[in-house]
Amino acid sequence: xxxxxxxxxxxxxxxxxxxxxxxxxxxxxxxxxxxxxxxxxxxxxxxxxxxxxxxxxxxxxxxxxxxxxxxxxxxxxxxxxxxxxxxxxxxxxxxxxxxxxxxxxxxxxxxxxxxxxxxxxxxxxxxxxxxxxxxxxxxxxxxxxxxxxxxxxxxxxxxxxxxxxxxxxxxxxxxxxxxxxxxxxxxxxxxxxx
Amino acid sequence: xxxxxxxxxxxxxxxxxxxxxxxxxxxxxxxxxxxxxxxxxxxxxxxxxxxxxxxxxxxxxxxxxxxxxxxxxxxxxxxxxxxxxxxxxxxxxxxxxxxxxxxxxxxxxxxxxxxxxxxxxxxxxxxxxxxxxxxxxxxxxxxxxxxxxxxxxxxxxxxx
Numbered sequence: 001x002x003x004x005x006x007x008x009x010x011x012x013x014x015x016x017x018x019x020x021x022x023x024x025x026x027x028x029x030x031x032x033x034x035x036x037x038x039x040x041x042x043x044x045x046x047x048x049x050x051x052x053x054x055x056x057x058x059x060x061x062x063x064x065x066x067x068x069x070x071x072x073x074x075x076x077x078x079x080x081x082x083x084x085x086x087x088x089x090x091x092x093x094x095x096x097x098x099x100x101x102x103x104x105x106x107x108x109x110x111x112x113x114x115x116x117x118x119x120x121x122x123x124x125x126x127x128x129x130x131x132x133x134x135x136x137x138x139x140x141x142x143x144x145x146x147x148x149x150x151x152x153x154x155x156x157x158x159x160x161x162x163x164x165x166x167x168x169x170x171x172x173x174x175x176x177x178x179x180x181x182x183x184x185x186x187x188x189x190x191x192x193x194x
Numbered sequence: 195x196x197x198x199x200x201x202x203x204x205x206x207x208x209x210x211x212x213x214x215x216x217x218x219x220x221x222x223x224x225x226x227x228x229x230x231x232x233x234x235x236x237x238x239x240x241x242x243x244x245x246x247x248x249x250x251x252x253x254x255x256x257x258x259x260x261x262x263x264x265x266x267x268x269x270x271x272x273x274x275x276x277x278x279x280x281x282x283x284x285x286x287x288x289x290x291x292x293x294x295x296x297x298x299x300x301x302x303x304x305x306x307x308x309x310x311x312x313x314x315x316x317x318x319x320x321x322x323x324x325x326x327x328x329x330x331x332x333x334x335x336x337x338x339x340x341x342x343x344x345x346x347x348x349x350x351x352x353x354x
Contacts, residue, residue, distance in 0.1 A: 041203045051219040052332070054349075059290065132289065134347035137219020138330025141203055141242070142289040145222055145301055150243060152204055152254065 002185050003036055006157060010034035010174070012119055013112035014159035017172065020111040024104055025085035027163050035158045041141065044156065049073070049171075051137025058105035059143065061127035062113070066184060068147055068176040070112075072105045072129075073136065078169050098131055105129045108172065122184070140173075148178035155181070199238075201225075204257035206239035206266045210273070212338040220285035222302035224309050224325070225333040226263060227282045227342050228318060230274040234337050237266045243301070244308030259308040267316055281313050282342045282354045284324040284333050302326070322354035 014031045022029035035048075045051040056079035060070040074082060083097045086104060106129050113124050132139060144154060157174045199207045201217040209215050211234035217225050220240065229236025239262045243249075246258035255261040270279060286306035306325045313320055322342070324331065330347040342354040 045218075054347075130290070134221075134289065134330040135219045135332065137203075138221035138287075138289060138347060139219075141219065141223060142221030142287075142302075142330075145242065146290065150249075150257075152257075 005185060006181070007034055007036050009116050009120065010036065010157055010159055013116045014161075014172065016115035017108045017112040017159065018161055020107050021104070021161060022163070024107065025082065025163070027085060029161050029163045029168070032160045032162065035156060035160070037156050038153050039156055040152045040154065041137075044140070044154065045137060048156070048158070049136050051135060053136040054133070055136050055139065056101065056131065056133050057136075057139050058102055058129040058131050060105065060109045060129040062124050063127070064124035065122040066113075066124045066176075067180045068174060069143055070105075070109045070129075071140070071143060071173040071175060072108065072170070073139075073173065074168070074170040076133070082168070082170065102129050102131055112172070143175055147175050149175070201238045201240050203240055204242050204254055206237055206256050206262055208235070208237040208266070208269050208273075209337055210235045214334065214336040214338070216332065216334045218332045220331045220333065221287060221289045222285075222305060224259070224283060224285040224302075224305045225331070226259075226266075226309055226313075227333065227335045228263075228266060228270060228279055229281075229335075229337065229340065230270070230278045231280065231340055232278055233274045234340065235270060235274045236335065236337050237270055238333065238335050239263060239266050241305065241309070244304045259305060259312055263309065263312045264316065267318070276317075279318050281318050281320050282322045282335075283309055283313075283320060284331050284342075284344045284354065286325040287327045287329055287331070289328060289330065324352055324354055 018029045018031040054076045055073050058072045083100050159172045161170045162168050199215045201207045215238035217240045223242050226239045241259045241262050242257050244259050246253050286302040288302045324344045332345045334343040344352045
């Protein structure tokens with residue numbers, strides 16, 4: 001029941017994010033059913049993305065009733081593809097590409113949050129995304145820890161996007177601050193019962 | 195005997211030449227290689243947190259610097275004398291350049307400090323370290339050549 005609510009949250013948010021992404025890159029983008037699952041680090045690295053993968057990631061901090069961080073992750077080569085779809089060829093202008101990438105993530109995350117805050121009546125504010133290029137393993141473990149999550153068992157919430165039938169390998173993770181989801185879900189279910 | 199042993203997050207493994215040990219994606223975590231250069235028996239630990247006393251309930255030994263390091267040492271000393279053990283450490287970065295204003299943001303630094311204190315208490319010298327900064331690291335420890343290599347998030351490689 002509670003997992004259903006979270007899946008619902010991320011279907012709505014992710015669907016809207018996919019629409020804004022397709023407008024930005026001018027190609028149809030679809031989103032798969034969100035993954036909402038508990039797993040440990042080794043299952044994550046074996047089943048979802050290798051800890052060694054070099055990725056471009058953008059992190060957006062979320063405050064308010066849904067505290068945590070959004071992590072948009074895309075493989076290095078795919079990030080270039082995504083930015084060139086958005087800007088046309090950037091001729092290797094790294095700074096331009098990075099700022100376009102941040103803007104893109106900013107739009108995706110804010111579209112996502114607008115959609116869910118309308119449906120579920122939660123108030124949130126977002127920080128400005130910042131970019132990091134590193135190994136997936138180092139990024140994801142550090143971000144969970146910075147949200148106060150020290151368990152081996154992680155609650156993974158992830159939307160995956162694809163375009164033109166190809167896997168774009170772009171994923172949007174939400175890393176809730178320790179304890180935040182329980183509070184939020186309790187709030188929503190109590191409201192429904194009333 | 196497996197040639198290459200992968201050490202996951204919150205884990206440690208013991209091996210001996212010609213084996214090698216490696217761990218991937220150290221962010222704020224710290225990797226600790228402890229070995230005897232003579233017998234080439236050694237271990238690699240990937241700790242996540244400095245201090246187990248901050249937590250209640252059941253604790254995974256391999257997760258905490260204060261539990262993992264003494265346990266790994268006592269396993270090693272079943273095979274080799276403690277006085278010959280030496281250490282090399284890597285990791286403990288602040289991946290997000292303090293952009294995340296959480297109390298947990300300096301956990302990398304606290305991990306490194308805890309590891310240094312515990313190794314000192316155990317009387318094990320740190321021969322080399324590569325810690326801090328804002329980039330992830332992987333650590334490769336060849337027990338045959340006794341080389342410890344650190345590969346950074348940007349693929350740059352350092353020999354410790």
